[in-house]
Amino acid sequence: MNRLISIASLAALAIAAPLAAQETGKPEFPSPHAIVEQAPPEEWIAIAPSDLLVMDLAADADGDPRRVVIQLMPEPFSQGWIRNIRKLAAAHWWDGTSINRVQDNYVAQWGDASEEKALPGGLETVPESEYEIEATAGKQGDIILWHPKNQLTDSYADWTWFESGWPLAQEIGDGTRTLSRWPVHCYGAVGVGRNYSPDTGSGAELYTVIGHAPRHLDRNIAVVGRVIEGIEHLSSLPRGKGQLGFYEDASKRVSITSIRLASELPTADQPRFEYLSTEGETFAKYADARANRRDPFFNVPAGGADICNIPVPVRRVKAE
């Protein structure tokens, strides 16, 4: 083994494999990763190819391909924008567009740099009310509360929790606003660029989060999905030197070769992914372990975690 990735180096930060108790003198607690590895097959849920967006970028400087896979958000959230995105993909509208903005600790954004390319017909104008949905009080009983000290575990919402594989937030309501819930901006979240209110964006201009979760965007911009593979092809791009990280030099823009729904690809080429059920026993153990690291590297478990520091496990599986 290369000395650089010796056991000592692997242990240098946080994700080391658990050591046996006799090696560390501590009780053995599995790492969050090891917990997920032990999940029974029935807790892994297939993601339909029709819910995957496959973005191919121009090859990198070494000639290596760059593919980014995005999972679209399921009902009931953001469906108007997602219908638009499906139409844009079916029209091959993004082919030949580019990554136009990379702002450090914030977002990478793509679309038509010329702002002159005609959109396909039939796109919806989605109202601002779709940024959140009315919640029913009865859902309270279903909420997974993983913070041992305090149920108000979030700095931005009354509650945050996971449901059907997604991080969500909720406001209980204070008399001036109704009970509502919404999807949140974590690392890798994909959202819809827009102009000033009342514009909500069509879905043609998209971005993904490449820094600390910008949760102040929640309920202000539509979250339509998340990058589940290949985000490094966006997060490692050179930062734009113009305002807000736009590239001033057009030659720095990376071309988008194509964006397709995976269901539009030949069956053999369709990538297959599964997510770990957020309603299963394994996810509950995993979330607890993320909030209370007791694997050998750690001395002090935090006693909590914010929702964006508990990424939902997603894995690639072989085509059937």
Added chain:
Amino acid sequence: MNRLISIASLAALAIAAPLAAQETGKPEFPSPHAIVEQAPPEEWIAIAPSDLLVMDLAADADGDPRRVVIQLMPEPFSQGWIRNIRKLAAAHWWDGTSINRVQDNYVAQWGDASEEKALPGGLETVPESEYEIEATAGKQGDIILWHPKNQLTDSYADWTWFESGWPLAQEIGDGTRTLSRWPVHCYGAVGVGRNYSPDTGSGAELYTVIGHAPRHLDRNIAVVGRVIEGIEHLSSLPRGKGQLGFYEDASKRVSITSIRLASELPTADQPRFEYLSTEGETFAKYADARANRRDPFFNVPAGGADICNIPVPVRRVKAE
């Protein structure tokens, strides 16, 4: 103006300049950035050159220089490791070492890839007790509480707040642990790589956070500073393909030309920086505006923010 960075595009995400009320139909609220721009000179505090670490990397593919500037943490935190870091810089120990690990949404790490380079004499072995310091109950009255709904604004600690320009966290104590406080891992934080406990690291192996705040590392690894300029030279590097993001291919490692305390550079070459006092009126307004975005792009202010989403403003100033 290039169409790409037209007003419409600038508004596409979150940091647009405030528009006059008549343009938007909304009352005018300044953005957090605009608030900081209005700070009186006396609220900007100079950072001593002896507290700045200047890291020069090999030039990039275009031949452009890559300089990263790190501000070291002030007393009383992490001073044992910081004394070691000052010695390592004075010995020019890092010259010729490299960036060896870039893990997406986590850290970029540097040091001696061979793990065979002899350390300078006189480095301290810092005890684990130095990860946090005993707090005095009397400090409670000084805490800046910027969350309007709930004083327990954090998912990881009883309290978080800013003091002397730094984000800090505190545990009130529950009978089993004493009242303690510690510096937190936000984006750009610089920490000390280490082996398993009881090792605490010497300071020769350092990393910076390039993703969502890994707050589970708080109190488990020493935070010794933060990158205040040039983090894009680390965050945009290709991700390592080995375990934990280490580069398997040694040719991918970026060389460190030199790391110096700024006070060791010729006076004319010393970079000068100031941070916005976290005890002043401007910072209080800025933090409130970060937690409650009301500038024209926003429809719904969050009503809160986590401490890592309120970066302390730092600016470069001309040499005297």
